Amino acid sequence: AQSVAQPEDQVNVAEGNPLTVKCTYSVSGNPYLFWYVQYPNRGLQFLLKYITGDNLVKGSYGFEAEFNKSQTSFHLKKPSALVSDSALYFCAVRDRGNNNAGNMLTFGGGTRLMVKP
Amino acid sequence: DTAVSQTPKYLVTQMGNDKSIKCEQNLGHDTMYWYKQDSKKFLKIMFSYNNKELIINETVPNRFSPKSPDKAHLNLHINSLELGDSAVYFCASSQDRYTIYFGEGSWLTVV
Secondary structure, eight states, X not given: OOEEEOOOSEEEEETTSOEEEOOEEEOSSOEEEEEEEEOTTOOEEEEEEEOSSOSXXXXXXXXXXXXXXXXXXXXXXXXXXXGGGOEEEEXXXXXXXXXXXXXXXXXXXXXXXXXXX | OOSEEEXXXXXXXXXXXXXXXXEEEOSOOSEEEEEEEXXXXXXXXXXXXXXXXXXEEOSOXXXXXXXXXXXXXXXXXXXXXXXXXXXXXXXXXXXXXXXXXXXXXXXXXXX
């Protein structure tokens, strides 16, 4: 079984400071890892993904995430936070398999990011 | 143009009623999903269809029945609604193994 843990319910950061939203995962094989963002009363928007290759993945809105296999982590980072980054962030994992339709995303519980001016 | 669209966005209904949420994707994807987000924001998959064929059916009450008339549509019908069904329901689609695209969500409130 696959699982994702986001240990922080909320992360507070001042505008202009770097931010990190933590994510650890558990999967039987090699993972596909994802970050999604949800703004209030909106759907989930794809931010970035790790499939293979470089451990540092760059995504939308200046976000990046680093895949660390030994620590089974995929923390989301941004060098300089904006107030508009305030939202709910979800980490997700998908086990590698042969069948696209048979795979599914398992989400973490979400972390609310609050960026204060 | 909205890639994955679902209607209605908001739905308030009484216990015992039957309701449907419709979903359409214009991305040409082969696979569509329904996810449920509960009051604590926890997201969990309910169903997955590939080319109109049910692939994933997680532990969901039989009152929930997905229907896929074609690969661009995956509707969710709910019978005998209960208070605990109140949640946000997200439709999604994907083509490859990598990225799933979500709709804007349907906020269901059962009173």
